[in-house]
Amino acid sequence: MKKIICSSCGREILDKVHGPYSDDQYVCDKCWNDPSLFFEDKIASSFKVNSHESLNLTNIMNQIETIDMYLSAMKGDNSEISETWLQLISCQNLHIPVLRFSQKNVPLFIGKIHPAELLVMSSIDQWNEEKLEGYQRERIKEKNREIKEFLKNCALPIVPPIIASVRNSTFQPISDDYGTMETPIYPGNIVLIDGQQRTGGFFELFHEIRSEIRKFNQDTSKIVERYNEFLQFEIPILLINPNQIIQKMHKCDESSLIRPIDIERAFFFVINKTQKSVNSSLKDELAYLTLAAGITGIPAIEKEKWRAELVPIVNELNKKGSPLHGLISLGGISGLRRPIPLTSFVSSLKPLYDNTVFHEYSQDQKLQFLSGYWSAIKSVFPFAFDESKRYLLTKTIGMYPMNSLSVDILNKMLEDGKDPLNGQDIYSYVLLLKNIDWSVETSDFRYYIGKKGTGKGYQQLKDCFWLELANT
Template sequence: MYLSSVKSGSFQNTFSWTNLINNKHLTIPVLKFSQKGLPLFIGKIRPAELLVMSSVDQWNEDRLEGYQRERIKEKNREIKDFLKNCDIPIVPPIIASVKLSSFIPTSDDYGQMEIPIIPGNISLIDGQQRTGGFYELFYEIRSEGKKNKDHGDMILDRYAEFLKFEIPILLIDPQLIIKKLQEKNSLSDIKPIDVERAFFFVINKTQKSVSSSLKDELAYLTISAGITGIPAIEKDRWRVDLVPIVNELNKEGSPLYGLINLGGSSGLQRPIPLTSFVSSLKPLYDNPTFHAYSQEEKLQFLKAYWGAVKEVFPDAFAQTKQYLLTKTIGMYPMNSLSADILNEMLKDGKNPLLQSDVYPYILLLGDLDWSVNASEFRYFIGRKGTGRGYELLKEAFQKKI
């Protein structure tokens, strides 16, 4: 009722809501703990409770108030699909501030937090996109219930499963934290939103994203283990198919041995990030012939192709710092061109899996200068630059055919 009225803009004050639910409280078993003297509580909450009671203090450009970013609909839908389809729909803890509450200890640091069921009483600090995913799931289930009344039992089962889901939540009581801060620093004007904003900043500023190469490796290992339904993996599933091939290209006996940084680790002196190499293979992956190849045949073609490249441009592999070929600006165009060379070889009746057959096609580009100081590719940067690099490479190749 509350969600529907809020969406339509008809529900104007919390007093009506308070009367409706007769001043009831949500009771959450919690563990109280302390970090540098600041009291924090960790417990669990169900989606329905979170949707009714949570609010987001979004950044306002005109008033310079708030702190949260906008909800991202696409991200919310991804989380909804994750909750529906993944075998392990693990939702990390949400961090929130509770405006009105009371902690009732039962033993030592264990106890119960009583939170009045008032809309907006829980302010989300970290977790609005996850909460948005539950919003999307709730409305989808409700919509299905209206459209498919003949499948009422099945929809009720889904709704019951939705209601049983438990979300870990770390709660801060800003008033308690303000009291502690005032004892230490004599702060008089600090407000709850100031505390929430500080937590939000610390959480988002101190988190370091996992490297893109490591994400690709982890996605591949996750799918290999048989775990599916993770939207971030499923929407770029083609990458998972290519990761094990690129892993093999980095092994001894491959022309690219030791040149690919598989996990994005720093200090390895390997010029080709796995994630960049995988991305650059998309035009080749979309080639019907290459796509129809087995994994072993895909690997053979790439070994033959890059083996021929290394044979034509040996200095670029011996002195990688002095040449652009094994850097992003060179590797992207070369991998894009591989799809064109594959088509040309098939038209000529050649075997793309043999380096000796690939070599004459790469030799047509033998007069290109890949040196850092003189190459015409040296001015290209970014995705547009790699695209222009491919155009130049293709022009040079077509002139020689």
């Protein structure tokens, strides 16, 4: 009997034979089940027609490549898909467990979906400049990678509901408004309205795990565990059927020519137009409180951790008895008439934070220096604090340059053998600026606008400081 050699590992096949493939090649069962290798008949094996009610990618490792095939089908020409593939996708439905509810007699469905199902079936209708069609923005790679890191590292991987359209779908009730949304397993059947960046994060994570699996030839148990955890993740999803909505609108206006994409675009516009971003100062406060609670792994916080370190110090500067009491808007609440946004004050401290000496200070020492520094400023320019509306010092254009100058004063004090934590010593240096004009009517600072303006303001303060220092 002729020996059959595995075309993948080169060993004689003594057990189950798979093939033949192109050029009359065969593979052994071990290689066939290797998740890093793909063979077309894996599709039929993984998804036998009529044997699965829904797309189930939870435990079968070779389905990594099946997902890839779906993704390729979504991008390419469906006519090139193999006969096996066409048979599979024409006979299988995805069953999404949902709860039906109504808003103004428009049926909506809230349910859950797994990442593999989302990756296989989702698509976006991207804005086309030439055709003036579509509505979605491009995926932002950096944002996708942030979401990937969040999913990997954060102990609280909270993913808000994705909003999507399923044009070709039917609702099958099980009990009252509970049931399943059925739609053919086919690339593009789930059109993302809101959530493409989150979906992009799952794409990034899938490709990373797949790459790791392909690299390892021996113990892949940890990677397999990560993969299974990824596949079992449940994503909340709000679904609309635009065709049902169009039917409802036709009852009111039979001449209407509304298309599914028009419904989806309208949802997209309303969602993005009516959402208001969280105030930047409140974001800084929430980032600090989140880290203080011991919750880590959120990329938006991790990449600017220094801000969260400075927030409690700025909070202290705003308390009663502190030099900036009542002047800092900590959470961005309107109507408080506080001229200094916390987020701006924190941003203006970046040069000081990067100073080696200040960076090594404890939190108490950082607060002591800044409290002494701004107490000295208040002593030299009391009128600017008593009548803040008439002066620029406690506005962004004055606060930024003053905090930048704190680095020069700190370094000079150390050079002179002075104690930067001694308020009286700090005062003697700040006093050199006593002739600076901060009036909103006559000050040169009133012409300084934006980031470049604060840079010019700092240069003016710096020139004045060193000139007066040279004359003492």
